[in-house]
Amino acid sequence: MSAPPVQHFALDEVALRCGQRIPNARIGYLQIGDLDADGNNLVLVPTSYGARPQDLAWLAGPVLDPERYCIVIAGMFGNGDSSSPSHGQMGLAEQGWVVHHSDNVAMQRRLLRERFGVERLPLIFGWSMGAQQAYQWAVDHPQQVERICCVCGTSRTSPHNRLFLLSLRQALTADRAWTGSGFDGEPEQGLRTYALIYASWAASQPFFQGLGESVEEHVERQWLPHYRRHDPRDLIAMLDTWLAHDVAGGGNLAHALSSIQAQAAVVACNRDLYFTVDDMAADAAAIPAAALHVIDSLLGHRAGNPHSSVPEQQQLRQIVDQLLDS
Numbered sequence: 001m002s003a004p005p006v007q008h009f010a011l012d013e014v015a016l017r018c019g020q021r022i023p024n025a026r027i028g029y030l031q032i033g034d035l036d037a038d039g040n041n042l043v044l045v046p047t048s049y050g051a052r053p054q055d056l057a058w059l060a061g062p063v064l065d066p067e068r069y070c071i072v073i074a075g076m077f078g079n080g081d082s083s084s085p086s087h088g089q090m091g092l093a094e095q096g097w098v099v100h101h102s103d104n105v106a107m108q109r110r111l112l113r114e115r116f117g118v119e120r121l122p123l124i125f126g127w128s129m130g131a132q133q134a135y136q137w138a139v140d141h142p143q144q145v146e147r148i149c150c151v152c153g154t155s156r157t158s159p160h161n162r163l164f165l166l167s168l169r170q171a172l173t174a175d176r177a178w179t180g181s182g183f184d185g186e187p188e189q190g191l192r193t194y195a196l197i198y199a200s201w202a203a204s205q206p207f208f209q210g211l212g213e214s215v216e217e218h219v220e221r222q223w224l225p226h227y228r229r230h231d232p233r234d235l236i237a238m239l240d241t242w243l244a245h246d247v248a249g250g251g252n253l254a255h256a257l258s259s260i261q262a263q264a265a266v267v268a269c270n271r272d273l274y275f276t277v278d279d280m281a282a283d284a285a286a287i288p289a290a291a292l293h294v295i296d297s298l299l300g301h302r303a304g305n306p307h308s309s310v311p312e313q314q315q316l317r318q319i320v321d322q323l324l325d326s
Contacts, residue, residue, distance in 0.1 A: 011110060
């Protein structure tokens, strides 16, 4: 189904956890499906890294039923639709700016309450950084979240995942266009290196063996255009949010996860190089009402966002329907 246009919700001035303030902040979102009279059928989908709300609209139908649910896809700060460095509203970590997922959750909560009149959610569905936000929601507001479906994402950024993120950040900031606080031109070489690193982790080793084209051609054709559409400052801002992700805020993670009251489906892919089955199983074990599901797919991390692959879509739909009917 075709996606409706993205809307923007004005938040006025927003105070971030890092101590900075965003003047005239906004959140970009889109709505698919109608809110029922009681307002109890809203499913929230927070965006993943580099995604704008339209990029996840494909979920309506294959994974989430738009006839049954009002699906609201909400963009995180830094993604180019919601307030971002590219809007001139935010800086980067070099200037003391880091958005935490608790900031994203706070603005999403305002959107749902003030725009839709909704306080309690039957489901939050998130993939990758979207899963991170689903965990954060369930920890920050346990009584407002009935279910979470966390797909290929963990409750805390692991040391190995951090290494990947730092390599992406270094690829961009090592470009000669980097000024120490931004860019004075297109970081062409930096973006190409960044895309090569990203692609190398995003799918499994067997996936690349069956490409039918060279890996260089694959990255040039599929990956580089996707990230060229973003201001590189926005790419860095989202990396910094990912690097800072920890629902326990540096404290006891098991204790934080044990406070979750929501029923949880924790969905891993057996070939995900970002978020391993072991890491996701540890999250599931710490949540009182959680079930671990493992998808078998050559797509690796991308199995959690299978916009062009029906078998993975069907597996996700089965998991979501089972969770919603529980």
